[in-house]
Amino acid sequence: MDNERSAAIKIGDKEYELVLTTRATKAIAGRYGGLENLGEKLMKSENFEMALDEIVWLITLLANQSILIRNLKNKNAPEELLTEEEVELLTSPLDLAAYKNAITEAMFKGTKRDVESEEDSATRGAASKNVEVG
Numbered sequence: 001m002d003n004e005r006s007a008a009i010k011i012g013d014k015e016y017e018l019v020l021t022t023r024a025t026k027a028i029a030g031r032y033g034g035l036e037n038l039g040e041k042l043m044k045s046e047n048f049e050m051a052l053d054e055i056v057w058l059i060t061l062l063a064n065q066s067i068l069i070r071n072l073k074n075k076n077a078p079e080e081l082l083t084e085e086e087v088e089l090l091t092s093p094l095d096l097a098a099y100k101n102a103i104t105e106a107m108f109k110g111t112k113r114d115v116e117s118e119e120d121s122a123t124r125g126a127a128s129k130n131v132e133v134g
Contacts, residue, residue, distance in 0.1 A: 006066060007105035009059070012090035016082065018062035018102050019069070020110025027061055035111065055096050055103075060084045062106055 006017035025035065032038050038058075064081045071078040091099075 005106075005109050007102040007109065009063070009099050009102045011059075011063070011082070011087060011095075016063040017066035018059070018106035019065040020062065020106050021065045021069070023068075024061050024065050025110070028058075031057075035107065038107075052093065052096065055099070056084050056087045056091075058103060059096070059099055060087050062103065063087075 006019045009016055009018060028035055028038055060082055067079050067081055
């Protein structure tokens, strides 16, 4: 997977790449109303169990994106998707807290924009014209 788009975590003895794709963004928007609401919803979960459920769901969603991308490219040898149950069984609450940085990194990389500045068009135009004084 492209390291510029992903963040790595280890669940059990296997490494997964968290990737924010358009599909994942749509799923997050459907559940939370948009990426901007995600952090607020996670922080305001009514109880600890609900907060854990949301984090497990998010990790599973983002980890499965890299598997889905790999499966798309290798249709003859698809890999099984990670389930929420596997994430719950193979992690501890301490692990989930540590994955917060990877989730943040994947979200940041997925929404990163490369911005290039352009010269001011007036400056370019004036520089290319010959001005006669008469």
